[in-house]
Amino acid sequence: MHQSFINQAEIELLKIIVGISKDNLDAYQKRWYWSKNNYITAQVLSVKHFQEEIRAWKKSGKDLKKELKHLYETPRLNRIKKQALFKKVKLSALLRALIRISEDFTWWQDKRKKATYFNIDMGCAILKEVGRRTGYTLDELKFAYPGEIKDILSKRELSRKELQGRKKSGLVVVGEAFEVVPSARIKELKNMILGQKLHDQVDDFRGLSASTGRAIGPVCILNSATEADKVKQGDILVAVMTRPDYIAAMKKAAAIVTNEGGITSHAAIVSRELGIPCIIGTKIATEVLHDGDIVEVNANHGLVKKLK
Numbered sequence: 084m085h086q087s088f089i090n091q092a093e094i095e096l097l098k099i100i101v102g103i104s105k106d107n108l109d110a111y112q113k114r115w116y117w118s119k120n121n122y123i124t125a126q127v128l129s130v131k132h133f134q135e136e137i138r139a140w141k142k143s144g145k146d147l148k149k150e151l152k153h154l155y156e157t158p159r160l161n162r163i164k165k166q167a168l169f170k171k172v173k174l175s176a177l178l179r180a181l182i183r184i185s186e187d188f189t190w191w192q193d194k195r196k197k198a199t200y201f202n203i204d205m206g207c208a209i210l211k212e213v214g215r216r217t218g219y220t221l222d223e224l225k226f227a228y229p230g231e232i233k234d235i236l237s238k239r240e241l242s243r244k245e246l247q248g249r250k251k252s253g254l255v256v257v258g259e260a261f262e263v264v265p266s267a268r269i270k271e272l273k274n275m276i277l278g279q280k281l282h283d284q285v286d287d288f289r290g291l292s293a294s295t296g297r298a299i300g301p302v303c304i305l306n307s308a309t310e311a312d313k314v315k316q317g318d319i320l321v322a323v324m325t326r327p328d329y330i331a332a333m334k335k336a337a338a339i340v341t342n343e344g345g346i347t348s349h350a351a352i353v354s355r356e357l358g359i360p361c362i363i364g365t366k367i368a369t370e371v372l373h374d375g376d377i378v379e380v381n382a383n384h385g386l387v388k389k390l391k
Contacts, residue, residue: 085190087352088197089327090154092118097151100137108133119328120200121308123225125207126328157356189347196349200327219243226250287388290340290365293351295382298338298360299390302376304369305332319378321368325350333357338380340368340387362387 086094092115098104099111108130116128140147169179210224210232217235224232226249231241248266264272303318305311308328314320320336322329324343333339333353337360341350344363354361360382368387372378377390 085186085193086158087193087356089118089330089353090157090356094151094154096133096136097140097147097154100140101147101151108137117200117204119308119330120203121326121328122199122203124308124328125204127204154356161355185346189352192347193352196327219246222250223247285367285371287386288365288367288371289385290362290368290387291346292361292382292385293344293346293348293363294339294354294357294359294361296338296358296360297379297381297383299377299379300337302372302374302378303336304372304374305329313374319380321372322350323369324348325353338362338382340365340372340380342366342368 095104095106095111095115099106099108112128112130112133115133117125119126119128165182174182207221207225211221213219213232213236214221214224217238219235219241223243223246224235226246227235227241235241245266252266252269298319300317300319302321303314305313305320305322305325308326311329311332314332314335316335317337318335319338319340320329320332321340322342324341325333325339326349329349330353333350334357339350339354339359339361341348341361341363342365344350346363348363350361350363360380362380362382362385365387372387372389379388379390380386381388
C-alpha cells in the first residue's frame, strides 16, 4: 500500500500547520504548485492559495494532529486489514498474487499521473510561447494536434473557428494518414458509431464497487473542477471521472459514482482513502442522473438506485 501524491502533499502541508516541518510555505509551494493540474489546465498554485488551504484546515474544527496521523498511517493500517483478510478468507495463490500486483499497479498509475501533470505544466508553457509568436491563444492551441502546431509555426494559418469547435465536440483523428474530422461532423460520427441511447426510463444501474459501503443523498453532477463548489456535505458526487482538483468536493461527498475508471482509478483510490462508498465504470451515470435526484448508492453490490 502506497501514499498517493495527493496525500503526500496534504501530509506535508499538515506538518507545516502543526509545526513539525522544517520547510516553510515557500518551499512547499515550489514543490507542489502543480498538484491541482488536470488533463486540460495547468495551474500554478501560489503561496496565497496554500495560505487559504491552511486557513480552511484551521477553521474546520478538526484535530489536525489526528488528521495527520490518520493520513500518514492509512497505508500501514490498510496493509494490516488486508493481511487479516487473507488469513480469514481462503484465496487461490493466483488471486493473492493478482491482489498484490494491483498494489504495485496502483503505485505505478499514481506515478504516471504525477509525471503527466508535470508534463502538462511544461506543455502549456510551450504552447503559451507558440501563441505569443503566432497570435493564437493557449485555449485554442490546446485543441490542435502536434502536426498542426508545426504548421502554425511554419506560418500556415489554422481556422480559429475549427479550434473553438473542437473545444465543444472534441477532436477525432482517423486513419493511418491522420485525417482530422471537422468539429461540425463529430456529433454525426459519434451517433453513427455509438448510436443514440435513451436513458429516461432507467431507475437503477450497476458498476464496479471500488470502495464498499452504502449512502443515500442528492445527486450533484460535476462536469469540471470549476463546478467543485456545487458539492455540499452529504451529496452524491457523480462525474465522468474524477481528478486531483476534485479533492475538495470529494471530501464533502457521501459517495462517489463515475462513468469510467477501474479499481486503480483516481476515484477508486481516493474514495478508499476517504472511507466513503464508490461505484465506478457505470458508463451511464451522468446521463441517467440529474442534479437533485435522491439516490441510494450500495457499493457493497455495485448498485445505484433512484429513490425519487
